[in-house]
Amino acid sequence: MTTADGERVPATPGSSAPVASMAELLPDGLVVVGADRRVRLVNAEALRILDIPDPADLIGLPVDDVLPLTDKYGRDWWAHADPWDGAASRTGHLEKLLVGPRGKEVLVTARYVRSGLGGGDERVDRVMLGLRDAEARQRAERDQATVLSTVAHELRAPLTSVTGFTSSLLRRWERFTDEQKRLMIETIEADANRLTRLITELLDISRLDSDSLNLRLGPVDLHDLLRTHVVRHELGRATGAVRLELGDAAAEQGLPEMWADADRLEQIFFNLIENALRHGAGVVTVTLDRRGEWVVVRVDDEGDGIPPSDREKVFGRFWHGPSNASTGLGLYVVRGLVEAHGGTVTVEENEAGGARFDVRLPSGLPDVVSE
Template sequence: MIARLVTRYLLLFLVVLIALDIVAYIFVGRIYAGELQPALGTPEYARAYALAMRNVAITIVLFNVPLLALVGLLSYVLARVTIRPLEMARQRERDFAAEAAHELRSPLATIAAVAQAAQQQTDADLHASLTTIENTALDASEIVADLLTLAREPSQHALHREILDLAILTQQCAREFEKRAINSSIALVIQTESALVQGDERRLRELLRNLIENALRHARSVIRLRSNANGRFAELTVEDDGSGIDAEIRERIFERFYRTNGSEGLGLGLAISRWIAYAHGGALTVADADHGGALFRLRLPAITTR
């Protein structure tokens, strides 16, 4: 593709260059004809004019050769710059398709296996098999929904915006995880201040659940949830006291299907969460917590009250 693009650039330049060469040749020829006007019609005129024009042609050719080489080099650089984003986009599409196929293969294989086994089962066992099929199909459906979400640009997704208080949202989501936290001997510390935003409640709940879920997997003893309004922005932070996240992979954890060693899940939660933040005109970042562990910070445009 690069060679084809370079060839096109060179052909376009060559057409323009030939046109300019012809114009220059004619223009210089008229100048020489004017200077040799007194000798017009003599053998000396013909020889002098032919020699002058031959020198003009040689000069044009000698000028064109390095110019074409330079343009060829610049065309190659331009082609690389032009093609690189397309190559990256195509690679992302290939990776996306491969990853989607890999993640969907497991639940679909489970459905097929259980369905085949159900044909040989009694009525008592059949209900359990159908329940397994239903739950696995729902898991596959959720994977497809997440993949379709990530395939869209955040700016192209319609959000059902309403006025929300991140403090209330945080408290409500935290209550959903209280039992799990207690069973895991992890304390949920909630320190919230009112922080009003225009947001999609369902999506922001999903984002916060993903962050709390992630914190529960890595925390040793405590998770801290905070919200506050800071000037033009509303902030929500989820902090754990786990082992933290190495600086070199802090951006990679927001990529689709990225999983750290030994982690569970499909690796879509944080990618979805950042997508939701971007769709709201905000940002989701991660840094070191003050006392070790990871600190995820959601920042959204705030609604200021007077």
């Protein structure tokens, strides 16, 4: 017998060839148990999921013995569900996470096929089990746990600082000098801004993942926007830590008219500059240029650069490399916001050996302005 693609499919012992052939076409695992509670059919996907190499280990044998299933409480699922002797109105069970043979977790859906046309003779003729690998769900749960752990860690540090300083100021205001008070209030402000950025990034990730991010497009003077960023960083750090330059093409031809979401561009370049200052070294150089009708911004640092094997990973969600010095959210948001504008962002090595982030954004007036 063959599948629709012409591939040879062996018949499952004890089953009709057409049924076994159709079972092999299913994307999920299938196990059929007869009224005598013995396994009648199993497809190749079910064998793979259950990690059972030989169908002879299942076919024709009592299901309780060869396919034990237990729930999260350790109860025997077959005895607890009782497909054959339960209420006649039952049609099956929704998907459940069960532990199968050899301790492997499996997602199981059950359907009861009843014989007879009524009159009290509605016995279960077959129990059909749909099996799916639980790996995808486990991976999603691990990702969710990572999100919760990261958010809790990043929120705790600034909140501890804010509550500590505010408590001290409220209870011992007269004991502090004006300079000490100013320093404490500035720290509170900085930590509050850090919390705001983290919450904004988390909300943006949710919008990007659900494809619900809206842009408020308008004319943008990107040179002025970047100059404001550089001045802001110079005021907060050693003078010269960040510098802004114009590329040759931009100096000769000027910059094309650009329409974008100014707030989102500020977020993009704040994250890139902060990333360069945190993970790079030396002076961070921001170069504004053009390539035809594209506006290009390069952010270079003088650090050790990013290994080629990690250059795509840095844009992943919660990826922060071996240093664990950041949330791993910033560059994921950067790529999402740049691509939402119809642009691209890449990373490579610059002439000094450090990292270069290259952002290309389209210019011109868009056909439709999103609100």
